Amino acid sequence: MVKKTNNNRSLAENIGTSSEVPEICHTPVTPAIATAKGTVLFIAILAGFITPFDSSAVNIALPVIGAEFHMDAIALSWVATAYLLSSALFLVPFGKIADIYGRKKIFLYGITIFSLSSLIMTMVSSTEMLIVVRVVQGIGSAMIFGTAVAIVTSVFPPGERGKALGIYITAVYIGLSVGPLLGGVMTQYLGWRSIFFVNIPLGITAILLILSKIKGEWVECRGEKFDLTGSVIYGAAVVAVMYGFSVLPDFKGAALIAVGIILVIIFALYEMRIPSPVIDITLLTKNRIFAFSNLSALINYSATFAVTFLLSLDLQYTKGFTPVHAGSILVVQPVVMAMISPIAGRLSDKIEPQIVASAGMAFTALGLFLLIFLTETTPIWYLVVTLIVLGIGLGLFSSPNTNAIMSSVDKRFYGVAAGMNGTMRLLGQMLSMGIAMMIFAIVIGPVEITPAYYPQFVLSVHYAFILFTAFCIIGVFASLVRGKRSPIVHNLIPEKGKK
DSSP states (O other): OOOOOOTTSOHHHHHHHHTTHHHHTOOOOOHHHHHHHHHHHHHHHHHHHHHHHHHHHHHHHHHHHHHHHTOOHHHHHHHHHHHHHHHHHHHHHHHHHHHHHOHHHHHHHHHHHHHHHHHHHTTOOSHHHHHHHHHHHHHHHHHHHHHHHHHHHHHSOHHHHHHHHHHHHHHHHHHHHHHHHHHHHHHHHHOGGGGGGGHHHHHHHHHHHHHHHOOOOOOSSTTOOOOHHHHHHHHHHHHHHHHHHHHTTSHHHHHHHHHHHHHHHHHHHHHTTSSSOSSOTHHHHSOHHHHHHHHHHHHHHHHHHHHHHHHHHHHHHTSOOOHHHHHHHHTHHHHHHHHHHHHHHHHHHHSOHHHHHHHHHHHHHHHHHHHTTOOTTOOHHHHHHHHHHHHHHHHHHHHHHHHHHHTTSOGGGHHHHHHHHHHHHHHHHHHHHHHHHHHHHHHTOSSOOOGGGHHHHHHHHHHHHHHHHHHHHHHHHHHHTTOOOOSOOSSOSOOTTOO
């Protein structure tokens, strides 16, 4: 349902509701609004770049970080996992908070926190401090990702949304692309701490643009009560499951995972009983496209995120490459992703996202299958070809799947939908790292990776890629069964509490 805008509402707020206008009223976009849309997209691009750049650059620097702080394989995994865990804990709650109190406000706070914590990362002096600051970075990242996609979706109408999301996701992939190469160069010649300086000027630029160019606010759920209890239950469930994976095969790990699953059930039951839930469960139970698109995202990221982590360690440990050399190889995958993503986004505006995303999942499964056969003597050309296949798959999957998620809900749920989408990504990434950590714990144990343990390390990598391939094959079917999108994307979920 389209609401009228009054003359006192700001341009940004009017744009926030204009995503419904072209489809229903066929109102042309004015040049002023088009300019504002471009500004919003540029800010989102900056934010979309710095967070994945940080993650991918840190991955390439992990061996150097581990050597400085004498960290074992499991502790080293937590440098990446702590960031993902805190992001996943706060992403959905901050998405809902943004819907209640303002998406621009939360987005601005997130950029500020992320930039400041990046500065602090250049001064850490211990393993404990390093992981704590990564947690704070993750909180800032959650505030960014919980709002950026929602704002872009609010600004761009359905006929342009896939293209805009494709451009945004391209920025994410460019961050992933530059991260390994630039991170490798900076780590080798300037030290690993230097990679965090890149975030600071980009973050400041985004902050200044938000303060000077975006005068309005997007508040679709003003006056709703924030579901603190549900958020706490949700957070406890995520922590229990993720920490459980990190201590497997110990019995405590299995027990924590079981507790996490029980908490998820309690969370779902609680959310269905309250008037203003942090996650409207009907989005999952009564909206098939939304539910299966999120499931597909969870599976895709579960199967792919640890690939860079594992290959980075493999190239530098067993093959003896420098960080620069390893980064120049790993950059192939995200570069291909960045090339394919905007094309896939435009395709998803014209044909069913289900078709494009499912094809992407199939390519991804093929790439993971090829990685199963890596050995210490595998030629580089084989690895490059495999990374190209993976890049094509991930590029075809991500923007169409995001378009399907965001276009399947009413604008009141954009923040929550973006948060859910981001949460599936982060939960998938955590599950991917959790699987890698679990395999390390079983096969290698809590020891520093030295030449004496290289055979066990290679075996661990093989086991991981076998599991990831199986995940992605299941993901192809999850993507296919989501169904076709409805030509009417508004009010798919009934508004609670309204007669």
